[in-house]
Amino acid sequence: MKTPKRIQALVEEGLIDEVMRQLMSGKEATVYVVRCGDDIRCAKVYKEATQRSFHQAVAYQEGRRVKNSRQARAMEKGSRYGRKMAEEVWQNAEVDALYRLATAGVRVPKPYICFEGVLLMELVTDADGHVAPRLNDVSFSHEKALEYHGRLLREVVLMLCAGVIHGDLSEYNILVDEHGPVIIDLPQALDAAGSSVAASMLERDVTNLANFFSTFAPELAGSQYGKEIWRLYEAGLLTPDYPLTGRVPAPTAPADVGAVIHEIELARQEEEDRVRYLTEMQD
Numbered sequence: 001m002k003t004p005k006r007i008q009a010l011v012e013e014g015l016i017d018e019v020m021r022q023l024m025s026g027k028e029a030t031v032y033v034v035r036c037g038d039d040i041r042c043a044k045v046y047k048e049a050t051q052r053s054f055h056q057a058v059a060y061q062e063g064r065r066v067k068n069s070r071q072a073r074a075m076e077k078g079s080r081y082g083r084k085m086a087e088e089v090w091q092n093a094e095v096d097a098l099y100r101l102a103t104a105g106v107r108v109p110k111p112y113i114c115f116e117g118v119l120l121m122e123l124v125t126d127a128d129g130h131v132a133p134r135l136n137d138v139s140f141s142h143e144k145a146l147e148y149h150g151r152l153l154r155e156v157v158l159m160l161c162a163g164v165i166h167g168d169l170s171e172y173n174i175l176v177d178e179h180g181p182v183i184i185d186l187p188q189a190l191d192a193a194g195s196s197v198a199a200s201m202l203e204r205d206v207t208n209l210a211n212f213f214s215t216f217a218p219e220l221a222g223s224q225y226g227k228e229i230w231r232l233y234e235a236g237l238l239t240p241d242y243p244l245t246g247r248v249p250a251p252t253a254p255a256d257v258g259a260v261i262h263e264i265e266l267a268r269q270e271e272e273d274r275v276r277y278l279t280e281m282q283d
């Protein structure tokens with residue numbers, strides 16, 4: 001097909017030889033199948049900030065720490081330089097996360113480069129070499145659903161052990177290749193340690209998984225893997241192989257019986273005083 005304008009720079013640099021077809025156009029990006037020499041790859045072209053959805057922007061502001069304070073100040077002010085900086089930080093966020101996660105052993109597409117707002121990465125395919133389906137397009141037996149749910153929880157734990165929370169994990173951002181699930185779409189990934197919304201984002205990601213698989217394995221509905229994982233993480237106990245149960249213990253601290261009795265005594269005295277007061281008024 002004719003090279004889209006946004007990809008032209010990568011063709012000129014020799015990073016891409018040919019754009020074969022558009023795969024899809026989502027909220028944040030348009031994705032193409034491209035040829036690089038003998039390899040077929042995937043090019044994700046980010047949309048401009050104004051075209052992106054609001055929740056991504058919030059998650060990004062909350063979760064992303066900018067190392068350079070001049071950049072941070074400019075971004076806060078929203079100046080033109082600041083917006084350009086913010087745009088670059090955003091565009092590089094996904095490739096950074098992909099490198100970090102690939103190193104940590106998480107199944108993600110292999111990243112090659114992010115250049116001029118275009119992320120070049122491995123095209124995830126099925127056994128026949130066709131573009132891999134999304135998890136949402138795959139049907140599971142009860143047993144397979146439990147297996148995939150367990151595997152994806154392990155991926156979430158591996159990510160968290162590497163300090164990363166996906167932040168938009170769902171059946172739409174997971175592909176299925178011949179070996180299992182592959183996690184995609186990470187521009188909003190958060191730093192687990194640097195964000196006030198980390199716990200709730202992690203819980204939402206994990207709940208999305210349980211909700212999806214509970215269609216095939218109803219016992220997953222109502223499981224509390226997100227809470228469990230976060231507690232272990234905060235306690236410094238989380239490891240990739242930690243045996244998860246999906247349950248979190250009820251509060252175990254013994255009730256403070258002394259304090260309860262004291263409260264009851266105060267209420268009783270208050271009532272006595274009230275009755276005495278009323279009686280005195282009548283006299």
Ligand SMILES: Nc1ncnc2c1ncn2[C@@H]1O[C@H](COP(=O)(O)OP(=O)(O)OP(=O)(O)O)[C@@H](O)[C@H]1O
Binds near residue numbers: 024031109125131184
């Ligand atoms: N590496 C890849 N290999 C194969 N297909 C991919 C790859 N990356 C993305 N896709 C396809 O392109 C779609 C959009 O990609 P992605 O989710 O990263 O972008 P997005 O703009 O955030 O999309 P959405 O708004 O739908 O979430 C995916 O659902 C998937 O079908």
Ligand SMILES: [Mg+2]
Binds near residue numbers: 173
């Ligand atoms: Mg997506």
